[in-house]
Amino acid sequence: MKDVAARAGVGLKTVSRVVNEEPGVTPDTVARVQSAIDALGFRRNDSARLLRTRRTASVGLVLEDLADPFYGALSRAVEDVARAHGALLFTGSSAENPRREQELVLAFCARRVDGLVVVPAGDDHRYLTPEIDAGVATVFVDRPAGRIDADVVLTDNAGGTRTGVAHLIAHGHRRIGFIGDQPGIHTAGERLRGYREAMADAGLPVRPDWYAMGPTTPERVRAALATMLSGPEPVTALFAGNNRVTVTAVRVLSGRPQPVALVGFDDFELADLLDPPVTVVAQDPAGLGRNAAQLLFRRLDGATSEEPSRVELPARLIARGSGEIPPAY
Amino acid sequence: MKDVAARAGVGLKTVSRVVNEEPGVTPDTVARVQSAIDALGFRRNDSARLLRTRRTASVGLVLEDLADPFYGALSRAVEDVARAHGALLFTGSSAENPRREQELVLAFCARRVDGLVVVPAGDDHRYLTPEIDAGVATVFVDRPAGRIDADVVLTDNAGGTRTGVAHLIAHGHRRIGFIGDQPGIHTAGERLRGYREAMADAGLPVRPDWYAMGPTTPERVRAALATMLSGPEPVTALFAGNNRVTVTAVRVLSGRPQPVALVGFDDFELADLLDPPVTVVAQDPAGLGRNAAQLLFRRLDGATSEEPSRVELPARLIARGSGEIPPAY
DNA sequence: CCTGATCGTGACAACGTTGTCCATCTCTTG
């Protein structure tokens, strides 16, 4: 900038004014400065600018895994809202590791992002209190924050699951299995709760060997499913607690002679092309991201000292067939 | 930092030394400074630090759409490599819009990212020359840069397509269709070339109504496919130029009485569960991202004035069945 | 006890911007 000023024969501040299109500069001077800028290939250093203005026009997004299509859609929605507000987006994957989540969040804070959108991996976010007090707007999404009171945007996991399980019950099932993710994960717990509630609402018992919680690796899902299907009171239907479970379940069930009804949480591409087409309870990942980002920018634009708000998005049953298979007696 | 220094009764620079764990500070002083830091909740401002040190420890990633699983996997790989090098990641989606690509790239450059990984949307990247000259390491991935000479990591699109088409030919097909993306997109052109080459290698003609290039919306794919299947010399097999085409083709073909063989470019989840299981030519999106990021950091770590390098990753045929359907005469 | 090396520390400038404030220059108006 100094060089540009020298070459154009003007003061430093005048160059700044031209670059920022501030009023009060003769068209003639503007032209001179502009040509100096072009000649020198000058580009304003936004880092320095932002250091001075104390707004970084950037937000940080921490999620579990960028490679998961669910989070891909969520990220994209956050990005679009950020762009509309002129902000750039830092992203990072926590890989479901609380330490890594914290590292990422603190790294973003050290960069002085204006705000954070976090899919929490850990269950204790008190480490964020000083940052939030320092003015970093923070919105949690998909899962609530642990041990602190903060804005959060969620899917109605319990309600969605209730709907899905009720769908199976409506089609005659009484022995329904549930396979979910690790109990520490909030959404997994909520979905299990929804399953229990739906069963209770219908006056149905839940045997201990009808539900399994844990890492959703194919092996574990396969084993859990085998147990449910081979006990003294085998299940005739399964509710799959997330799409990895659903996919494995489809694989296992398609190899069995006796049909087993299936409803899964989370939609996935091609679900309608499988045989039978898979009924799901669909979340709206883009909606989660959009709402979270909008909430963030609302905070940033002034609504400072309001109470933390909690938004809950509905989950929607998409009946495609696999949930309507009658129980095999 | 000034406040910390005052509270600890030391100089500014000493605080800096403690924060950066530089040697040459008495343990006693360290303790005093540390307790002042804790008391004040001080966090170093990395923006300022990076302004001073002239390294931002961040890279920008511009791709087509974060919500596309292909790019999700690519991003994740870039992120992992970046993390290993202590860098943070800015991401942005160009939505296949050259203007937006340029805006994003220039915004990242204004933030003085150390490097850029770009999936180009436009076909003219001369606007990047000043930035590259200014020292921003740049690697293009998935598609080459337009009109400038730069590092690039690609999939062997033509070769992969040749393999896929040859697979169909090996199973007896002589009239093979090809539906690809818009001709302006480099990968689409390369895949068309591979198709032509494979046909020529086998001494087979290519009728004009056997291939179609354009936006890969379901309607267009449906129409193109209808044309190919209803002409005077209908195709008995189809090579689908990307996974959106493949998915639509599966939908259309599954509704037809006469089986049509299918091979698609790009793998997708559940391809093996469809009926028939879909044979694909699989790319390695994570490999693309990893290689691009590694190349980037190799440049950053010194290999400055080398020639631009070009890495080409193989595409791999995964035979699952749909490519082995014999021609219906 | 002196010398010179070593260690710990802090003052200062710099990174590249922008906000504040003041100086000048050119009009317009009485």
Place this chain on the structure above:
DNA sequence: CAAGAGATGGACAACGTTGTCACGATCAGG
């Protein structure tokens, strides 16, 4: 023609760090 107003431009400090250098204290060796 004087004076005030408005336009235009620039000097300077500040944002929060780190690199450079110089200073004083401590310590080993002669």
